[in-house]
Amino acid sequence: MNSKYELIMYWSKEDQCFIVEVPELPGCMADGATQSEALANAQRVIDEWIETAKELGREIPEAKGKLIHA
Structure with missing residues (x-):
């Protein structure tokens, strides 16, 4: 994994697969x-998200790491 974005992974019983969300993107x-x-797959999608944002001239959020503190 090259990105430093926070990743949230969980099992989806409905989809019968693991889901990874990238809250900062x-x-x-x-x-x-x-x-x-x-x-x-998440790393690939992060790369594609950033590439698309660059092509569209959109701002790319800086990776902040953990967003929620317990």
Whole structure:
């Protein structure tokens, strides 16, 4: 994983796969049959999200790491 964005991973019983959300990048999420696959797909989607934002001249949020403190 090259990005430093916070990732939230959970099992979706409804979809029968692992879901990874990237809260700092609106709408950026991925899935996979295994945790490893979901993480790899998330990195690909993050890269695509950033590439698309650059092409459209949109601001790319800086990775802040953990967003919520317990």
